[in-house]
Amino acid sequence: MQRLANLSAARTDAGPTAIEVAGLSHVYDGREGKVPALEDIAMTVGAGRFVVIVGPSGCGKTSLLMMLAGLRRPSEGAILCNGRPIPSPDPERVGVVFQEASLFPWLSAQDNVEFPLALRHAPRAERRRRATDMLDLVGLQGFGGRYPHELSGGMKQRVAIARGLVQDPPVLLMDEPFAALDEQTRMTMGHELLRIWSQTLKTVVFITHSLTEAVYLADEVLVMSARPGRIIDRIAIALPRPRTYDMMATDTFGRLRDRIWQQIRTAD
Ligand SMILES: Nc1ncnc2c1ncn2[C@@H]1O[C@H](COP(=O)(O)OP(=O)(O)O)[C@@H](O)[C@H]1O
Ligand SMILES: [Mg+2]
Numbered sequence: 245m246q247r248l249a250n251l252s253a254a255r256t257d258a259g260p261t262a263i264e265v266a267g268l269s270h271v272y273d274g275r276e277g278k279v280p281a282l283e284d285i286a287m288t289v290g291a292g293r294f295v296v297i298v299g300p301s302g303c304g305k306t307s308l309l310m311m312l313a314g315l316r317r318p319s320e321g322a323i324l325c326n327g328r329p330i331p332s333p334d335p336e337r338v339g340v341v342f343q344e345a346s347l348f349p350w351l352s353a354q355d356n357v358e359f360p361l362a363l364r365h366a367p368r369a370e371r372r373r374r375a376t377d378m379l380d381l382v383g384l385q386g387f388g389g390r391y392p393h394e395l396s397g398g399m400k401q402r403v404a405i406a407r408g409l410v411q412d413p414p415v416l417l418m419d420e421p422f423a424a425l426d427e428q429t430r431m432t433m434g435h436e437l438l439r440i441w442s443q444t445l446k447t448v449v450f451i452t453h454s455l456t457e458a459v460y461l462a463d464e465v466l467v468m469s470a471r472p473g474r475i476i477d478r479i480a481i482a483l484p485r486p487r488t489y490d491m492m493a494t495d496t497f498g499r500l501r502d503r504i505w506q507q508i509r510t511a512d
Contacts, residue, residue, distance in 0.1 A: 259290050259291060259292075260290070260291040261288055261289070261290055261291065261324075261327075262289050262290065262291040262292075262293070262325070262326060262414060262415055262447035263287070263288070263289040263312060263323070263324070263325055263415065263447065263449065264287075264288050264289075264322075264323070264324040265285055265286060265287045265288075265312075265321065265322070265323050265324075266286050266321060266322050267284060267285075267286065267320060267321040267322065268282060268284070268285040268286070268308075268311065268318045268320065268321030268322070268323065269282055269283050269284055269285070269318065269319055269320040269321055269472075270282040270304070270307055270311070270318045270319045270320070271319050279471075280471070280472040281304040281307050281471060281472055281473065282304040282307055282308060282318070282472055282473045282474075283472040283473065283474045284321075284474060285308060285321070285473070285474065285475060286475070287466060287475060289447055289449060290447075291326075291414065291447050292445050292446070292447055293447055293448075293463045293464065294438075294441060294447075294448045294450065294461055294462055294463045294464075295448070295449050295450070295462060295463065295464050295465075295466060296449075296450045296451070296452060296457075296458040296461055296462035296464070296465045296466070297309075297449065297450070297451045297452075297465075297466045297468060298451075298452060298453070298455065298458050298465060298466070298467055298468070298504060298508065299467060299468025299469065299470075299473060299508065300468075300469075300470045300471075300508060301453075302470070302471050303468045303469060303470050303471050303473035304468065304471060304472065304473030305419070305451045305468060305473065306419055306451070307473075308473070309340075309417050309419050309449065309451060311323060312325070312330070312338065312415075312417055312449060313330070313333055313338050313340045313417050314330040314331060314332045314333045314334060314338065315333055315340075317331070325337055325338060325415060326414060326415070334413075335360050335408075335411045335413060336411045336412070336413055337413050337414065337415065338413050338415045338416075338417060339407075339408030339409055339410075339411070339413040339415070339416045339417070340408055340416075340417045340418075340419075341401070341404045341405055341408045341416065341417070341418045341419070341421045342404070342419050342420075342421070343419060343420040343421060343423050343424055344424070345392070345397075345400035345401050345403060345404040346404070347392045347400060347403055347404065347407075348392075349391065349392050349393060350391075351391075351392075352388060352389050352390060352391055353379065353384065353387055353388050353389070353390050353391075353392070353395065353399075353403045353406075354372075354375050354376070354379065354388030354389065356392070356403055356407055357375040357378055357379060357388075357403060357406045357407045357410050358371045358372070358374075358375040358410070359407065360407060360410055360411055361374060361375070361410060361411065374410055375388070375406070375410060376388065378406035378407075378409055378410050379403075379406050381406065381409070381440060381443065381444070382402040382403070382405050382406045382436070382440065383402060383436060384399065384402050384403065384406065387399065396429070397424060397425050397426075397429065398425055398429040398432065398433055401421055401422060401425065401433060402433075402436070404421070405421070405437070405440065409440075409444065409446070413446075414446060414447060415446065415447045415448075415449070416446045416447070416448050416449075417448075417449050417450075418437075418448065418449070418450045418451065419451045420451050420452055420453065421433075421450070422434065422452075422457070423452070423453060423454075430454075430457070431489070434457055434460055434461055435487075435489075437450075437461065438461060438485075438486065438487060442485070442486070450462075455501045455504050455505055455508075456492065456501060458501075458504060459481055459483070459497055459500045459501050459504070460487055460491070460492065460497075461487075462481045463480070463481060464478060464479065464480050464481060465477075465478070465479045465481060465500075465504055466478055467479065467504055467507040467508060476507060477503075477504075477507045479500065479503060479504060481500060483496065483497065483500075
């Protein structure tokens, strides 16, 4: 509790804070004994910021994201989401998008997006309206009646984003959402995500393996060490917005990507 109180008091003049993590560590008690997965993680994400997390495979990125989503409890430490702990999933506060779109194959795109609203018995008309708005937002006007098998990989991820945003949470967490897409679709989706982000003013925490994607999207990149994952570098990405594809060819972009790469190489 003391730690939580300190966290609230520690809020700075840099604007409102969406996510605050302090002293977070996690040890899995697995079949092969104890696995220290995360160690002394501290991070602050300002409201409306786009923060990207990179780090070697198995360093605890997904574990951290699950904790931010209230899907898993850390062994130690505190998480505040908009000033309050998040002991269990709350899609009105935090939306989540995973690598696999994990849509229900027997539901149309529209019904997949409506699903979280149906779970909490929202009136039918409101469900329809909000899901339609979200499908419009992600560029899927007119595709609500399609079933997942009738959609491309990129379109399925658009549906997953629409579903993550349908309850209008201030925070969106994304775990390698575009990793399974071909490179061209991936670039388009990154660009689309920035458009959606700037239209909706969400706070985004985004995990990726792609350093190009990290630099292209982020306000700030957090680099994690190999397991147990610690944050070993925080790199501000001062490229102007809106971001454009041309920026990728600039020296600044290359230097930023290089710095992240050097950190990851030594972290592994
Ligand atoms: N439920 C679990 N039980 C035991 N160990 C786990 C569990 N989930 C993840 N781990 C281990 O914790 C470490 C971090 O996993 P994860 O968070 O998925 O890393 P990342 O997303 O960075 O690849 C890995 O070594 C993984 O094997
Ligand atoms: Mg992972």
